Amino acid sequence: MKTTITGISGIGPDTAKTLHEHGFNTLSVIAGASIDQLSSVPGFGTTRASRIIRAANELLATSASNTNRPANVATRKQRTAQSSAGAKTKTSQLKEASSKTLTKKELKKAAKLEKEKAKKARKEEEKAEKLKKKMAKKEKHKKKKEEKARRKKLKQKKHKK
Numbered sequence: 001m002k003t004t005i006t007g008i009s010g011i012g013p014d015t016a017k018t019l020h021e022h023g024f025n026t027l028s029v030i031a032g033a034s035i036d037q038l039s040s041v042p043g044f045g046t047t048r049a050s051r052i053i054r055a056a057n058e059l060l061a062t063s064a065s066n067t068n069r070p071a072n073v074a075t076r077k078q079r080t081a082q083s084s085a086g087a088k089t090k091t092s093q094l095k096e097a098s099s100k101t102l103t104k105k106e107l108k109k110a111a112k113l114e115k116e117k118a119k120k121a122r123k124e125e126e127k128a129e130k131l132k133k134k135m136a137k138k139e140k141h142k143k144k145k146e147e148k149a150r151r152k153k154l155k156q157k158k159h160k161k
Contacts, residue, residue, distance in 0.1 A: 004016075004027075005019060005024070005025075005026065005027055005030060005056070007027075007059055008027070008030070008052055008055045008056055008059060009055055010048070010051070010052065010055075011052065015043065018041060018042060018043060019041060022040070022041045024038070024041070027056045027059055027060050027063075028056075028060060030052060030053060030056040031053060031056040031057045031060050033049075033053060035049045035050050035053065035110070038052060038053060046110060046111065046114050047107065047111055050107055050110070
């Protein structure tokens with residue numbers, strides 16, 4: 001029984017084409033991918049990526065039990081290569097754990113961490129924008145002062161004549 005990636009719930013022909021373009025051609029490649037890798041594909045967030053990875057693993061397990069061959073043989077090598085990449089943050093550790101089947105609690109925790117990260121990024125952007133506005137306001141005020149001083153000098157020159 002050969003199963004294609006369109007057998008995964010939520011993967012239609014267009015999404016399959018996008019996945020193929022980004023190197024995710026087979027179920028085993030998708031099942032062995034980390035959430036980071038899959039969420040780099042346009043249209044895939046962390047939640048969708050983890051759901052797709054879990055579904056791919058389940059499909060592989062189902063097809064493996066039907067054909068009596070082990071599932072995820074190639075993914076072990078990929079996981080070993082990923083684990084040798086060095087120290088990882090909690091978020092990336094949680095995402096990497098998605099190549100196994102994540103529990104709802106772990107998914108919620110990963111999503112919460114992503115939301116917090118996005119919130120921090122928004123705050124930093126807002127801070128930068130406020131600072132930019134403040135600097136622009138100071139510059140405008142400085143120019144007004146300079147213009148006022150210039151006019152005053154011109155007025156004084158006229159009165160002296």
